[in-house]
Amino acid sequence: MTNPVFELYGFWRSSATYRVRVALALKGLAAKEIQVNLEDGEQFAPAFLAINPQGTLPALVQPDHPPLTQSMAIMEYLEEQFPLPPLLPAGAHARARVRALAASMASDTHPLIVPRVRKYLTGPGGLDATAWRAWQTTWFTRGLQSMENRLYADAATGAFCHGDHPTMADICLMSVVAVAKVFKIEVADIPTLDRIIARCNDMEPFARAEPALQPGSPREI
Amino acid sequence: MTNPVFELYGFWRSSATYRVRVALALKGLAAKEIQVNLEDGEQFAPAFLAINPQGTLPALVQPDHPPLTQSMAIMEYLEEQFPLPPLLPAGAHARARVRALAASMASDTHPLIVPRVRKYLTGPGGLDATAWRAWQTTWFTRGLQSMENRLYADAATGAFCHGDHPTMADICLMSVVAVAKVFKIEVADIPTLDRIIARCNDMEPFARAEPALQPGSPREI
Structure with a gap:
């Protein structure tokens, strides 16, 4: 699969955003990162709630699909869709x-x-x-x-x-x-x-x- | 795969233990549950730390394998090994x-x-x-x-x-x-x-x- 146009909604010091940032990079996938300021409460602004009604970061968005949320779920998704290099071992x-x-x-x-x-x-x-x-x-x-x-x-x-x-x-x-x-x-x-x-x-x-x-x-x- | 001899180390009101209890039951798998009293700190007793050095519940034990820990990881394991009925959808x-x-x-x-x-x-x-x-x-x-x-x-x-x-x-x-x-x-x-x-x-x-x-x-x- 070629690299989709990924947009990663995150925050500079968000631990969960960091996970997705690294997983994408390890798999050689590019993403445009969009900052959502958790300190200012931007995750509860209507514009972001339209992306993730739960108001949490990160969210990974690609055209023609519902936004992906929760860092662990996003990493499992990336692992399924872009298996190499693997982020989970065999067995x-x-x-x-x-x-x-x-x-x-x-x-x-x-x-x-x-x-x-x-x-x-x-x-x-x-x-x-x-x-x-x-x-x-x-x-x-x-x-x-x-x-x-x-x-x-x-x-x-x-x-x-x-x-x-x-x-x-x-x-x-x-x-x-x-x-x-x-x-x-x-x-x-x-x-x-x-x-x-x-x-x-x-x-x-x-x-x-x-x-x-x-x-x-x-x-x- | 036939039902292994599972031992589930848990606590009656542990939310994470509950998840594994239900996942096993939905898949029709039997397990013997062993109570580890979180209120009394039994998870930090040497006997349990030998099973899970992190001192957390649940732990799912089967013969000849290292103990499995963390409810989400255990559910993913059960899903891989006992796919029916599925606990994750297709797609x-x-x-x-x-x-x-x-x-x-x-x-x-x-x-x-x-x-x-x-x-x-x-x-x-x-x-x-x-x-x-x-x-x-x-x-x-x-x-x-x-x-x-x-x-x-x-x-x-x-x-x-x-x-x-x-x-x-x-x-x-x-x-x-x-x-x-x-x-x-x-x-x-x-x-x-x-x-x-x-x-x-x-x-x-x-x-x-x-x-x-x-x-x-x-x-x-």
């Missing part, structure tokens, strides 16, 4: 391992530190800046250390989270790491992850997807 | 729609109301019981109303979330509804979802997966 158990690692980032870690949660906790929730910072740090730390616990002694771990090629697990790991970096949160005692993160950072599809390099990012972060 | 765009709806429950809604989040917010977070209740109610309400917004005017919505057969989207919807019921939280203005929920409740695989019917549940909830 049902290996795929289950990669999807589980990906979910431990995308479902167990990232949802706790998104803007809508911060707005609630620092608004009606009554957390001050220090308490919010402690919350953020707690979940980044627990999430990444939990993934380290799973990876370090597992023979299926290779140069990447699964074997020697990047998969959805690496994309989801890096999507959390990218946002931790934006907020200058460092997590200790994750040597296996640190090695994998360095390996990913050496690859252009990951390096070019960095939040700081996207349109809309502040000059200094 | 890449239809599958992407179902996976996105599933993720809006499993990734955007459920992670915010799990026991570890409650323990943090009512401990170091300083929320009292009323503030915790407001938090819970907020995310159940926003999650379900957001899904309603997506489904009600969409021609792809049928008797179920997608067409006229249950999919992963219905399983994830019902997994959130089941936990809302445990906590006696009612969400208004979701007529499309209410219709789908009633339809699912009429099916034995959903009805028998109810938290209240599982071992370990209190007599009255």
